[in-house]
Amino acid sequence: MKIKHLSIHHLQIPMRIRFAQSNSDAKRSDSVVLRLETEAGTVSYGESCPRPYVTGESYASVYKDLATIEKELYQRFFESFDDIQEYICFDLPNRIGMAAICSLELALLDAWSREKHVNLIELLGGQIRGTYNYTGVIPFGNTTKLKPIISRFQFKEAKIKVNADLEENLERINQMKAIFGPEVPIRVDVNSDWNFATGLEQTKRLIEQNITCIEQPFDPAKDGAMAYLTQNYGGWVDIMADESLTTYESACRLIQNGACNRFNIKLSKNGGILNALRIYQLAGHHGIPCQLGAHFGETSILTAAGLVLASIASDLRAMEGGMGTFLLERDVCAQPIMIDFNAQIKGEILAGEYGLGVKVEDDLVFQKVEVNAIKDISSFSLS
Ligand SMILES: [Mg+2]
The missing domain is CATH 3.30.390.10 (Enolase-like, N-terminal domain)
Incomplete structure (x- = not known):
């Protein structure tokens, strides 16, 4: 070619x-x-x-x-x-x-x-699943405004963006629990906003709130701080690397430093499907579970690529993204590949397709x- x-x-x-x-x-x-x-x-x-x-x-x-x-x-x-x-x-x-x-x-x-x-998918040794379940990602914002949008979806799990203000975070967690129901597991994404002291305090308080995963608590350069949380609290809450995890070498470094016990793989930051699969396989070898993350505003191309990855990486802990024209005013194709109100994409759309299927x-x-x-x-x- x-x-x-x-x-x-x-x-x-x-x-x-x-x-x-x-x-x-x-x-x-x-x-x-x-x-x-x-x-x-x-x-x-x-x-x-x-x-x-x-x-x-x-x-x-x-x-x-x-x-x-x-x-x-x-x-x-x-x-x-x-x-x-x-x-x-x-x-x-x-x-x-x-x-x-x-x-x-x-x-x-x-x-x-x-x-x-x-x-x-066959070429890469995968298999199309019946359904692909997506989890919600809730940005900062006024809950009253967000509620009518996010409550339309039957998310079985949700992730809330949080910051360094503990009281504000606890309030938003409670608001989200009220929207999704107390049985829906909630993860938080800090996007590196904590310092070490804030991180320690918030981690303890968030564990009390049954938060299941804390994503990227510290600056990506601070493996040591993240390793401390993982070693001391990793039994109660997943400590997940996102911004820290970009190249294959960064994955090796995180594993070597014991920095986290969960990886957030994203096709864009990890160099596409093949590089992401190398990281996924390395993680599996070291007993680190992975999830598929997404950047805001992905079109059907990246969503389709995520479905390909998830068809090979069969034990992903969660899948994010797939919002299509629920988030974007338009997509790059007439029939966007996106979740339905059950927060699912049906595998049948991938059957018999060549390429990414978009x-x-x-x-x-x-x-x-x-x-x-x-x-x-x-x-x-x-x-
Ligand atoms: Mg993140």
């Missing part, structure tokens, strides 16, 4: 609700969509959500990274699937960012599967968003 043309597009689609957490506050999505065309005429798409506070990447850095490998991409011939794997997992991670890799990887896998007529429409990718604040040109072509 040989690449004939690549183009990169910056998607900034308005969201129906503002998505705020302790290290970000967004009203629009912020995704990269990569469109790939092969010599044989196959058209495929990849997506990533570069986040400065996770991998240090942005749309501009992804564009720059992909521009640095542009020549070799046009010269390269992918003779086998192993060629793609080798390039994505062992060559590129030393040279470009993980979100940049993700957007390219998803497009390459999509193209390979379509062009060779091989089912991606029918992306160029018009929807190329469409510029009419928002005054957007300064960037929303689309670049690499050649």
